[in-house]
Amino acid sequence: MERTYKAITELILQAKNKRREKQSGADSIDPIFDQMRGIDWPIKCTVGPGLEGAIACKSRVGFVNGSEGSLIYRGYDIFDLCAYSSFEEVSYLLLYGELPNDRDLASFTSRLREYRFMPNTLRMMMSAPVESLNPMAALRIGTNFMHQRKTWRDRECAKPPLEDAIASDEDSIPMETPPRGEKRAIYEFRRPHLDRPRAERPALDDAESMESCMHLIAGMATLAAAIGRLRRGRLPIEPDPELSHAANLLYMMTGRRPTPMEERAMDVALILHADHGMNASTFACLVVASTMSDIYFSVDAGIGALNGPLHGGANELVTKMLREIGSPDNVPSWYRKARESGKKIPGFGHRVYKTYDPRAEVLAPLAGMLAETNPNCAKMLLTARGLEEMVVAEMGENKKIFPNVDLHSGIIYHALGVPEDLYTVLFAVSRVSGWTARVMEYLENNRIFRPRSLYVGEFNREYVPLENR
Numbered sequence: 116m117e118r119t120y121k122a123i124t125e126l127i128l129q130a131k132n133k134r135r136e137k138q139s140g141a142d143s144i145d146p147i148f149d150q151m152r153g154i155d156w157p158i159k160c161t162v163g164p165g166l167e168g169a170i171a172c173k174s175r176v177g178f179v180n181g182s183e184g185s186l187i188y189r190g191y192d193i194f195d196l197c198a199y200s201s202f203e204e205v206s207y208l209l210l211y212g213e214l215p216n217d218r219d220l221a222s223f224t225s226r227l228r229e230y231r232f233m234p235n236t237l238r239m240m241m242s243a244p245v246e247s248l249n250p251m252a253a254l255r256i257g258t259n260f261m262h263q264r265k266t267w268r269d270r271e272c273a274k275p276p277l278e279d280a281i282a283s284d285e286d287s288i289p290m291e292t293p294p295r296g297e298k299r300a301i302y303e304f305r306r307p308h309l310d311r312p313r314a315e316r317p318a319l320d321d322a323e324s325m326e327s328c329m330h331l332i333a334g335m336a337t338l339a340a341a342i343g344r345l346r347r348g349r350l351p352i353e354p355d356p357e358l359s360h361a362a363n364l365l366y367m368m369t370g371r372r373p374t375p376m377e378e379r380a381m382d383v384a385l386i387l388h389a390d391h392g393m394n395a396s397t398f399a400c401l402v403v404a405s406t407m408s409d410i411y412f413s414v415d416a417g418i419g420a421l422n423g424p425l426h427g428g429a430n431e432l433v434t435k436m437l438r439e440i441g442s443p444d445n446v447p448s449w450y451r452k453a454r455e456s457g458k459k460i461p462g463f464g465h466r467v468y469k470t471y472d473p474r475a476e477v478l479a480p481l482a483g484m485l486a487e488t489n490p491n492c493a494k495m496l497l498t499a500r501g502l503e504e505m506v507v508a509e510m511g512e513n514k515k516i517f518p519n520v521d522l523h524s525g526i527i528y529h530a531l532g533v534p535e536d537l538y539t540v541l542f543a544v545s546r547v548s549g550w551t552a553r554v555m556e557y558l559e560n561n562r563i564f565r566p567r568s569l570y571v572g573e574f575n576r577e578y579v580p581l582e583n584r
């Protein structure tokens with residue numbers, strides 16, 4: 116186990132060094148970022164369609180440097196986080212802004228362990244036609260089943276707290292008569308703020324919100340695995356409290372405890388997808404949160420946005436494409452046809468990165484390592500490499516089109532035995548850390564989103580009655 120861990124760490128650090136060699140000013144920060152530091156609202160910027168270039172808010176969660184090809188979470192380089200950290204630690208970092216100490220990490224991990232267990236939600240999922248739903252739609256339904264009070268029922272089911280049992284025994288009789296002069300029954304959920312009107316509830320630093328973030332981070336892994344199994348007519352598998360988040364995800368999906376290499380590969384993939392600036396799904400989460408809706412609805416919106424082929428849906432398209440190409444020998448003819456038809460090639464190009472995506476630089480060698488023991492995966496990888504050569508030769512310098520995160524993530528999931536229809540779901544399972552962290556941050560200075568559209572329609576049209584049209 117130790118050897119595998121070291122080998123993967125080594126491979127990530129090599130990728131980091133390679134990246135540094137490519138960068139001219141290895142520690143430089145994007146000049147635009149420096150200019151932005153001191154400025155305050157109202158910010159002047161050039162905005163394109165789709166809000167391109169618009170600055171929606173300030174954030175300390177993470178930063179994507181598109182020209183340099185770097186990605187940081189809370190100031191830490193993604194290569195270092197992949198090399199030394201875990202998804203649990205990274206989720207804590209994103210949510211709280213600091214790396215956890217031993218005690219913090221133990222308590223965070225134990226929350227995730229508890230929340231991963233969702234018997235009620237899974238029971239509800241089993242009553243839904245998951246097998247005939249789009250897996251991302253099933254994930255949305257699942258997060259809604261986790262929603263609010265259901266959350267606490269799941270918790271109670273998982274581990275009925277003894278003191279609650281006593282409380283309900285003593286206090287359940289006077290449900291209508293508030294005990295001890297209280298205006299409300301304090302024993303109900305032991306969470307007084309739940310019953311306060313929404314406007315009075317603390318929006319942040321509120322245990323409910325942070326607990327809900329952890330509930331979503333842990334629970335979406337359980338949901339993803341259950342969706343995969345239910346779609347194949349199998350029963351969901353309960354999480355194993357002894358396993359890490361990454362290992363549990365694979366275990367609940369496949370029914371087999373992963374090898375150390377598989378666990379680490381999954382963990383690295385989760386870390387790499389956890390946050391990525393103001394992307395479409397993160398923005399969707401923030402828009403919903405800004406209306407003072409709640410974190411479950413916000414994440415629900417993020418899942419919807421992530422589903423699109425221009426965003427999280429691309430990883431599935433990549434493996435489909437690689438299968439369609441079939442073998443490295445077929446790459447040139449396939450590529451020519453694709454270019455002639457004006458088709459965008461999945462796994463390449465990025466709105467922000469105008470160089471290699473650093474996530475792809477970690478995932479490519481990781482896929483190589485997994486391919487050593489998986490011939491099917493090896494063929495896909497060779498095909499992807501052939502395609503990469505052709506795309507970069509024609510469009511690299513010319514159009515700044517390089518491999519993005521999706522080129523290799525699907526190959527890795529394939530090697531880990533993840534069914535193809537769950538690739539985008541896995542993206543959401545990871546990105547939920549960034550979504551929740553950014554929602555919590557945004558709510559500190561919440562302002563409802565309300566951009567304008569440019570009306571280019573007509574005015575003063577005369578209404579024509581139906582019979583005259």
Ligand SMILES: CC(C)(COP(=O)(O)OP(=O)(O)OC[C@H]1O[C@@H](n2cnc3c(N)ncnc32)[C@H](O)[C@@H]1OP(=O)(O)O)[C@@H](O)C(=O)NCCC(=O)NCCS
Pocket residue numbers: 424425426429458459460461462463464465466467514516519520521
């Ligand atoms: C990610 C993506 C939506 C970014 O798009 P964008 O920043 O809006 O870039 P544009 O669509 O404006 O493309 C700019 C130019 O590069 C070309 N281009 C961009 N991505 C391309 C791709 N994957 N394959 C071929 N050409 C591509 C466009 O055709 C366009 O060419 P033109 O100037 O001759 O018209 C786009 O690169 C894409 O669709 N990639 C494939 C899907 C994918 O992998 N998505 C996952 C992203 S993590």
